[in-house]
Every structure is written in C-alpha cells, then in structure tokens.
Amino acid sequence: MPEFLTLLPPDEARQLLLSHLSYPTPDSESIDVIHALNRTLAEDILAPHPLPDFQRTTVDGYAVRARDTFGVSDSLPAYLTLVGEVPMGDAPTFEIGSGQCALIHTGGMLPNGADAVVMLEYTQTVVGAGFPRPGMMDETGREDLAPTKHEIEIFK
Secondary structure: OOOOOOOOOHHHHHHHHHHOOOOOOOOOOOOOHHHOOOOOOOOOOOOOOOOOOOOEOOOOEEEEOHHHOOOOOOOOOEEEEEEEEOOOOOOOOOEOOOOEEEEEOOOOEOOEOOOEEEEHHHEEEEEOOOOOOOOEEOOOOOEEOOOOOEEEEEOO
C-alpha cells in the first residue's frame, strides 16, 4: 500500500513554514515620552553599561562565598560567622572572608569576597556556645552585656 503522508524532520518543516510567511515591517515615528502610552518600541534600547554597575542581590539573605556553602543540607549545615550588615544604598565597608557572611537586603551591593547570597528562609541565627549573652550574669552577679558572637546556620 503506498504512503499517503510524507513527513519532514521538524527543522525542515519549520523552515518550509517560515519561508511562506511574510513579516510586516511597521512604520516608526519619533514621539515624546508623554505620548508613548500604549505604544510599542520599534527597536530595542540598550544601556551603554550594566545598570547598576555593581553586583547586587535579588533576595534578602546572607552574602557568602559559594564554596563555603557547597554541599550543605538539613542534616549537614554550614556555620558561618556573621561579620556585618550591608546598609541599603551604601557600599559595604568590609570584605567576606572564609567562613564569614553578612546580612544583605534585596538590591544591596555584594561585599568584596562574596559571590553568592543564601535566602533568609534557608538560614537561622545561632548564638555561639560558650560566649556571653545579654542577661547572663558574671561572677559578681552583675548582668554581663559583653558582645555576642553570632553564627548563621545554612541548611539548604
């Protein structure tokens, strides 16, 4: 029985289809921005350089060195020392070293040394064992307000 249907490979069929289509070339005009509502650009507008011109985060979290968090999981978390916070709109005044992290907010500039951000949802703050905490009493019975060492546990 003869074949009633001849099939083409997908790429060949696509080329055949596209060769029979014509693409309209709309006219373009220059207008003031105030009159551009509901209009479509005739061509792309490209910035002469990346905006912003620094690496920034797209999530709230902790700026880290990716190699410090490689392989972490719920059962094998990484513990990083919190060394600061990146204020929104300001350049960080510190660097991230091995085993360190910094709190950073969406849009914030990554500190030098950081090449990744771990989302807040995948972390928890742990107060280092054996370090004084507010509310602890020293040997004289007075409240000890010595600085506390904070670590961030990264578990995913």
